[in-house]
Amino acid sequence: MATLTLALDAMGGDHGPSVVISALAQALTTFPEVHFIVVGDEAELTPLLQQQQLLQHPQITLKHASQTVTMTDKPGYSLRAKPDSSMRVALELVANETAAACVSAGNTGALMTKAYFTLKTLPGILRPALMSAIPQQQGKLAFMLDLGANPVCDSDTLFQFGVMGAEAAHQVLKIERPRVALLNMGEEEIKGNDVVKATAALLQASEHIDYIGFIEGDDLFSGKADVIVCDGFVGNIALKSCEGLADLLLDNIKSNINAHWLTRWFVKLFYQRLQKSWDWLKPDHYNGASLIGLRGVVIKSHGDANARAFFSAIEQAVEEAQRDLPGRIRDRVEQVLLAQE
Amino acid sequence: MATLTLALDAMGGDHGPSVVISALAQALTTFPEVHFIVVGDEAELTPLLQQQQLLQHPQITLKHASQTVTMTDKPGYSLRAKPDSSMRVALELVANETAAACVSAGNTGALMTKAYFTLKTLPGILRPALMSAIPQQQGKLAFMLDLGANPVCDSDTLFQFGVMGAEAAHQVLKIERPRVALLNMGEEEIKGNDVVKATAALLQASEHIDYIGFIEGDDLFSGKADVIVCDGFVGNIALKSCEGLADLLLDNIKSNINAHWLTRWFVKLFYQRLQKSWDWLKPDHYNGASLIGLRGVVIKSHGDANARAFFSAIEQAVEEAQRDLPGRIRDRVEQVLLAQE
Numbered sequence: 001m002a003t004l005t006l007a008l009d010a011m012g013g014d015h016g017p018s019v020v021i022s023a024l025a026q027a028l029t030t031f032p033e034v035h036f037i038v039v040g041d042e043a044e045l046t047p048l049l050q051q052q053q054l055l056q057h058p059q060i061t062l063k064h065a066s067q068t069v070t071m072t073d074k075p076g077y078s079l080r081a082k083p084d085s086s087m088r089v090a091l092e093l094v095a096n097e098t099a100a101a102c103v104s105a106g107n108t109g110a111l112m113t114k115a116y117f118t119l120k121t122l123p124g125i126l127r128p129a130l131m132s133a134i135p136q137q138q139g140k141l142a143f144m145l146d147l148g149a150n151p152v153c154d155s156d157t158l159f160q161f162g163v164m165g166a167e168a169a170h171q172v173l174k175i176e177r178p179r180v181a182l183l184n185m186g187e188e189e190i191k192g193n194d195v196v197k198a199t200a201a202l203l204q205a206s207e208h209i210d211y212i213g214f215i216e217g218d219d220l221f222s223g224k225a226d227v228i229v230c231d232g233f234v235g236n237i238a239l240k241s242c243e244g245l246a247d248l249l250l251d252n253i254k255s256n257i258n259a260h261w262l263t264r265w266f267v268k269l270f271y272q273r274l275q276k277s278w279d280w281l282k283p284d285h286y287n288g289a290s291l292i293g294l295r296g297v298v299i300k301s302h303g304d305a306n307a308r309a310f311f312s313a314i315e316q317a318v319e320e321a322q323r324d325l326p327g328r329i330r331d332r333v334e335q336v337l338l339a340q341e
Numbered sequence: 342m343a344t345l346t347l348a349l350d351a352m353g354g355d356h357g358p359s360v361v362i363s364a365l366a367q368a369l370t371t372f373p374e375v376h377f378i379v380v381g382d383e384a385e386l387t388p389l390l391q392q393q394q395l396l397q398h399p400q401i402t403l404k405h406a407s408q409t410v411t412m413t414d415k416p417g418y419s420l421r422a423k424p425d426s427s428m429r430v431a432l433e434l435v436a437n438e439t440a441a442a443c444v445s446a447g448n449t450g451a452l453m454t455k456a457y458f459t460l461k462t463l464p465g466i467l468r469p470a471l472m473s474a475i476p477q478q479q480g481k482l483a484f485m486l487d488l489g490a491n492p493v494c495d496s497d498t499l500f501q502f503g504v505m506g507a508e509a510a511h512q513v514l515k516i517e518r519p520r521v522a523l524l525n526m527g528e529e530e531i532k533g534n535d536v537v538k539a540t541a542a543l544l545q546a547s548e549h550i551d552y553i554g555f556i557e558g559d560d561l562f563s564g565k566a567d568v569i570v571c572d573g574f575v576g577n578i579a580l581k582s583c584e585g586l587a588d589l590l591l592d593n594i595k596s597n598i599n600a601h602w603l604t605r606w607f608v609k610l611f612y613q614r615l616q617k618s619w620d621w622l623k624p625d626h627y628n629g630a631s632l633i634g635l636r637g638v639v640i641k642s643h644g645d646a647n648a649r650a651f652f653s654a655i656e657q658a659v660e661e662a663q664r665d666l667p668g669r670i671r672d673r674v675e676q677v678l679l680a681q682e
Contacts, residue, residue: 074529135589136589137588138592148527151526151532152535183578184578185492185573185574185577185578185581186450186489193493194493216577217577217579217580217581217582217583217584217585218581218582218584218588219585220581221586221588221589222585222588222589233526233533233534233575234574234575234578236526236527236558237525237526237557237558237571237578237579238558238578238582239582240557240561241558241559241561241582242582242583242585242586243558244558244560244561244562244583245562245583245586245587246586246590247478247559247563248477248478248562249587251478251479
């Protein structure tokens with residue numbers, strides 16, 4: 001008996017719908033209580049479902065959409081010119097409450113624009129934010145936001161990101177009182193730009209937030225904070241720079257090790273281990289990013305996602321939908337905004 | 342016979358003057374043509390020089406300064422209240438052309454403020470920038486700026502950073518036509534904030550710059566660009582985030598390897614190798630950062646620098662002074678600004 005319905009944009013991502021259908025096959029057994037609406041080109045999806053013997057599966061509904069948003073479509077263009085795209089139809093299933101959540105590996109800019117347009121923000125929320133879990137020392141996780149939905153933010157917006165992130169960390173990461181920090185170029189109060197300083201004042205003044213102050217980039221993974229707030233420009237560049245560094249380190253290890261064959265052999269083994277552990281360190285590859293602050297759950301899976309990664313994004317959508325994260329955020333924001341008046 | 346004079350702020354840095362004096366001992370033999378003016382508290386420096394048998398050394402002049410800028414002094418305070426600090430006196434030796442360059446491991450904010458105030462910017466230059474070499478794949482180097490001197494920049498300032506960075510890469514990294522890129526949250530032209538877009542237009546329009554467009558954080562170390570331009574807020578957070586990731590990876594490797602003793606032994610060896618290769622990846626620890634755009638060479642060594650690292654900063658100061666980098670930047674900027682008129 002289905003208690004939750006999820007809409008899957010089957011056409012997004014670099015690797016096409018086969019990745020989505022493989023992830024779906026796994027999700028069916030993991031989540032027997034979830035119903036899946038698979039949105040996309042029927043002619044393309046039918047044989048894929050048939051291959052996996054899922055065509056008449058009771059947990060699956062196939063919903064045709066005649067258009068597909070490409071990875072290079074500009075957000076405004078796709079919004080105007082592709083009203084029947086699989087992405088848009090999946091989002092509308094959430095907007096009209098047929099589905100509780102939507103997962104897409106499609107074009108990030110288009111997804112954000114369409115989600116904002118279709119679902120709207122929660123009452124009082126200025127902007128939705130792209131949020132992801134990032135690894136911390138001792139195997140913990142923290143939420144970081146915004147990661148690219150908003151290249152420019154004012155202090156009210158960043159303050160709300162702190163409130164939303166704290167509620168999400170409480171609900172999803174199960175942290176009783178999440179410690180909220182602002183990412184800055186120094187820990188001293190005088191450092192940074194005017195927006196960051198004004199946001200610090202707002203967070204400091206709110207009784208509903210455990211604000212711990214500024215943190216610098218070198219504390220992004222140290223476990224100091226449970227929620228790390230920044231604008232989308234800084235957040236995107238910080239995490240992508242880390243990806244770049246991981247690539248450089250692998251390159252460096254590969255090219256510098258010229259030693260005894262026994263060492264090389266161990267290095268090879270170790271290198272595979274490193275790569276594996278670094279996959280885990282690239283959260284946008286192997287977990288979905290949440291677009292929060294909207295009237296519904298929207299999970300962005302990485303465009304390059306394989307079936308395992310898309311399955312992680314589905315898992316995250318189920319978790320957020322079951323906990324009604326949008327409802328919890330709405331309540332929390334209402335409470336905080338009322339206290340400010 | 343001395344052909345070049347360097348001023349060393351002997352009192353800056355977390356580890357005190359002993360680090361500076363040890364680095365100086367090495368520099369004397371490496372650079373027999375350089376004269377060093379060691380600036381700081383005479384009572385503290387005399388026994389240190391005596392220990393190293395450098396007290397009467399013909400390449401050394403000891404210059405007393407009665408005050409020291411601490412690592413926690415606010416820039417404005419140190420400027421007003423410490424006119425006879427070792428940092429200020431060392432900078433003044435450059436300003437009055439007694440020395441061609443100054444090296445300090447002291448408080449970054451204070452150094453930038455004092456350098457700007459004492460040396461002034463080159464004609465036409467809006468703001469000085471903090472620039473550092475960062476490692477690239479295949480063992481190359483690129484220059485990145487600004488790394489924290491200017492938390493907020495307009496497009497004219499960022500454009501000038503591109504011009505200055507290109508000249509520095511040409512002179513110091515010996516790259517014939519340095520490829521200049523702007524750090525952004527996406528490679529497409531529509532991505533980013535207004536300042537980045539306006540800067541792109543300026544760089545694109547200049548015939549004197551090999552502008553290659555936007556790069557994302559994951560290309561920071563890929564070798565795609567020779568000069569990477571961003572504002573100080575973004576640059577500081579990008580590089581510090583990478584430092585944080587390197588720490589996380591070391592922590593992760595240490596805690597996850599529980600295997601056969603032989604494997605552990607190899608891992609231990611390998612771990613030491615990794616740490617060594619990562620030291621090289623932390624350029625601000627082991628090389629100086631240049632404060633460019635000023636009427637003189639100013640090198641900021643990391644506060645945590647050991648003697649080897651401070652020696653690297655001295656090396657860099659010698660290189661920039663010998664090539665008269667400020668003069669070259671002045672000429673290049675003049676040429677570019679004239680072409681714009």
